[in-house]
Amino acid sequence: MFFFKLINLLIMSSGVTIVGAGVTKFGKRTDVSYRDLMAEAIVEAINSTNGEIEPKDIDGLYVAASQPELLVDQAHVGNLAAQVAGITPNIVSRVEMACASGSAAMRNAWAANKSGLADTILLVGLEKMTHNARVASRGLCLVPDVENEAIHGITAYSGFALAAKMHMKEYGTTREQMSSVAVKNHYNAARNPKAQFHEMGEITLEKAINSKMVSEPFNLFDCSPLTDGASAVIITRSDLAKNYTDQPIQILGSGQSTEPSIGVSNMKSITEWHALKRAAKSAYEMANKTPSDIQVAETHDCFTIAEIIEYEDLGFTPKGQGGKFIEEGESHLDGSLPINTSGGLKAKGHPIGATGLAQITEIVNQLRGNAGKRQVADVNVGLTHNLSGFATHHVIHILGN
Numbered sequence: 001m002f003f004f005k006l007i008n009l010l011i012m013s014s015g016v017t018i019v020g021a022g023v024t025k026f027g028k029r030t031d032v033s034y035r036d037l038m039a040e041a042i043v044e045a046i047n048s049t050n051g052e053i054e055p056k057d058i059d060g061l062y063v064a065a066s067q068p069e070l071l072v073d074q075a076h077v078g079n080l081a082a083q084v085a086g087i088t089p090n091i092v093s094r095v096e097m098a099c100a101s102g103s104a105a106m107r108n109a110w111a112a113n114k115s116g117l118a119d120t121i122l123l124v125g126l127e128k129m130t131h132n133a134r135v136a137s138r139g140l141c142l143v144p145d146v147e148n149e150a151i152h153g154i155t156a157y158s159g160f161a162l163a164a165k166m167h168m169k170e171y172g173t174t175r176e177q178m179s180s181v182a183v184k185n186h187y188n189a190a191r192n193p194k195a196q197f198h199e200m201g202e203i204t205l206e207k208a209i210n211s212k213m214v215s216e217p218f219n220l221f222d223c224s225p226l227t228d229g230a231s232a233v234i235i236t237r238s239d240l241a242k243n244y245t246d247q248p249i250q251i252l253g254s255g256q257s258t259e260p261s262i263g264v265s266n267m268k269s270i271t272e273w274h275a276l277k278r279a280a281k282s283a284y285e286m287a288n289k290t291p292s293d294i295q296v297a298e299t300h301d302c303f304t305i306a307e308i309i310e311y312e313d314l315g316f317t318p319k320g321q322g323g324k325f326i327e328e329g330e331s332h333l334d335g336s337l338p339i340n341t342s343g344g345l346k347a348k349g350h351p352i353g354a355t356g357l358a359q360i361t362e363i364v365n366q367l368r369g370n371a372g373k374r375q376v377a378d379v380n381v382g383l384t385h386n387l388s389g390f391a392t393h394h395v396i397h398i399l400g401n
Contacts, residue, residue, distance in 0.1 A: 015238035016113045018249040018399070020049040021361040022232050026349035027196040028130040029228035034072045038126050039084050041230035041354075045122070048364075049234065049244045053120075057244075058234075060118030061089040062109045064101035064125035066352040067139045072128050081124050091118050098143045099302065101125060102231065102356025103386035103395035107256050109235060119237050120244075125358070126230035127351035136226050143389055145263030154264055156302070157215040157223065159390045163270040164217050164305035170271055171320035173308060175217065179208035180326045181304035182221040182346055188333065189343025191373035196227055196349030222304045227349030231357035233364075247368045252381070253287025253398035255279035264390050276313045276387070276394040283383075283396040284315075291315030294337065294398070295379040296366050298359035300387040301344040307331075310385060311339070314396075333374060341366060341374045356386040360397060367401040 022044025024037060032040065046053060063081045068074045078094040091112055095105040102125035109121045129136040144150050144159060167173045186203045189195035203221070211220040234244070241248040257278035261267055268274055284290060291314060299314070301307035308322035316337055317325040325331060331339040342348045342362040345355060363382035365371045384397045 014114070016110050016235055016251045017238045017241040018233055018235050018251065018360070018364055019241050019244040020045040020053070020234035021364040022048055023194055023358045023361045024230045025194050026227050026229035026351060029128070030131070034068070034074060034126070034128050035080060035084050037128060037228065037230045038081055038124055041124060041126065041232035042085050042122070045232035045234050050246065053234065053244050055085065055087045057120050058085070058087045058122050059089050060091040060109060060112055060121030061085070061087065061093070062105040062121065062123045063094045064105040064123070064353040064357065065094060066096055066098055066101050066127060070135060070139045071132070085122060087122065089118070097393060098388035099300070099350070099352050100356060100386045100388035100393055100395050101353045102358070103384065103397065104256070104356070106233065106356060106360060106397060107254055107395055110251055110254050113235055113237060119240060121235050123233045123235070123357055124230065125232070125354040125356060127353045128228045129226040129351060130228050133226055145265070149263040149265060156390065157218065159264050160303040160305060161215040161218050162264065163309070163391070164303070167271045167305060167309065168217070171323065173323035175209060176205065177323035177327050178222055178304040178308065179205055181301060181307045182208045184326065184332055185301060185340050185344040185346040188341050188374050189347030192343050192348060195343040195347055196225060197343065197347045218303060224302045224345040224350040227351040229349055229351035229354045229358070231354045231361050233357050233360055247401070249364050249367050250400050251397060252400045253283040253285070253289065253396070255281065255283030255286070255396040257282070257394055259392040261392050262389060267390070267392065271309060272319065273309060273313050273391045273394065275392065276310065276385070279394040279396045280314050283398050287398040289381060289398055293381050294383045295381050296341060296363065296376045297337065297339045297383040297385065298342060298344070298362050299339055299385040301340055301346050302350065304346065306387070306391070307340065307344070314383070314385060333376065338376045341371060341376060356384070356395065359384040359386060360399070363399050367399060
């Protein structure tokens with residue numbers, strides 16, 4: 001009995017390492033099918049290893065896809081991914097947690113690896129949304145509480161707009177501060193060839209402020225777009241990582257928490273996200289890190305106000321000071337804590353199932369020094385934050401090299 005307890009303890013205490021990560025070009029991808037998009041991400045993730053990984057090495061598969069049945073008339077996408085990748089894993093699972101599907105898949109895969117159920121796991125996240133904007137928009141409207149809130153007009157847009165109005169009232173957050181988030185993230189996307197709005201280039205504060213109204217106080221540049229895209233990550237036991245890469249990235253901490261609510265009406269606060277604070281606390285404690293240890297982060301800027309609230313509830317700045325944090329340039333590429341170096345959901349794009357793993361891929365590239373013109377110097381610790389619903393569910397990962 002003691003022997004088996006010792007073996008289990010050793011398994012649970014072993015590290016989990018990212019050995020490969022890839023992301024496709026985001027945007028309107030009329031050039032590829034759903035499975036082609038999936039294959040593109042998988043190939044890039046494999047190519048980011050040292051080339052020694054083979055199909056037989058992969059014994060776990062997690063696919064993050066929010067609404068393929070609605071968007072591309074395809075179910076059973078876990079087996080589709082196995083076919084595309086040419087693998088026969090022992091564990092196959094499709095994960096759906098709306099916008100947090102990718103990070104939830106990583107959390108599940110991390111647990112499977114820690115428990116010894118799978119040694120080397122492929123994760124794929126994807127969505128194809130732009131070919132039918134009406135259907136994609138309808139799908140997003142299914143995420144809130146349909147029976148009790150959506151029928152009264154609460155959508156992601158109006159729900160987060162309520163949070164923006166309340167944050168402006170409570171803390172003095174300004175229109176200019178929210179638009180500054182968009183300006184920063186478009187600046188970063190202009191330096192990311194994979195970003196949806198890479199070709200658009202930088203935008204001015206005036207352009208962001210004066211764009212078309214969507215849901216007051218949000219205008220067009222406060223909102224993330226519909227996007228096609230895929231991302232893929234390969235994880236393994238730390239003792240196996242040397243077989244696949246000389247640039248291993250450790251998963252130092254993982255945290256997840258949810259509100260006992262699917263919508264706005266049951267949340268304790270719409271400007272202080274307690275589930276985010278709980279998830280962050282878990283991840284920081286597991287990683288033995290504090291907010292001041294984070295050197296680069298990808299956070300869930302589905303709307304500009306979300307990034308401002310996340311500065312606060314991740315512990316990067318005191319509550320109510322998120323607007324000042326962006327205004328003073330702290331989250332810029334040359335600031336004290338660069339955030340959303342990829343361009344974020346706002347300008348890189350937001351293909352729902354792919355977002356969480358794309359965030360992880362960006363941090364992997366930053367830690368490996370492969371982020372090109374948006375590279376942050378001398379980074380060793382990075383964080384990803386992915387949410388879903390009306391900020392009712394949050395997943396955090398802390399990575400280190």
